[in-house]
Amino acid sequence: xEKEPLMSVTWRGRETIAxxxxxxxxxxxxxxxLPANYNHTLFSTFNPDAPPSALxxxxxxxxxxxxxxxxxxxxxxxxxxxxxxxxDAGASVQLVSPPKVIIFREQ
Numbered sequence: 044x045e046k047e048p049l050m051s052v053t054w055r056g057r058e059t060i061a062x063x064x065x066x067x068x069x070x071x072x073x074x075x076x077l078p079a080n081y082n083h084t085l086f087s088t089f090n091p092d093a094p095p096s097a098l099x100x101x102x103x104x105x106x107x108x109x110x111x112x113x114x115x116x117x118x119x120x121x122x123x124x125x126x127x128x129x130x131d132a133g134a135s136v137q138l139v140s141p142p143k144v145i146i147f148r149e150q
Contacts, residue, residue, distance in 0.1 A: 071084070101142070107127070
């Protein structure tokens, strides 16, 4: 069975975690669309020394541990639950603006 190239889900906490777990074997790439109001907090978390006038553009790639760092933000804690399953699956993670988490799986 061929995997879908891209599947998107909107952040709804635990409901989204369950959806992503079901999609892991069905898609090469899964996007988790976060509410726009998280962009400032995410930017500040990953760029603590940025000047106040900095353009809050995010583009960070890494392994599943990136989800654990994102999960330190209030309201996104459940993302940490995906870290181990993504490690087991050999997936990588990207965080971009507007706030979106992208999970990449190799075929």
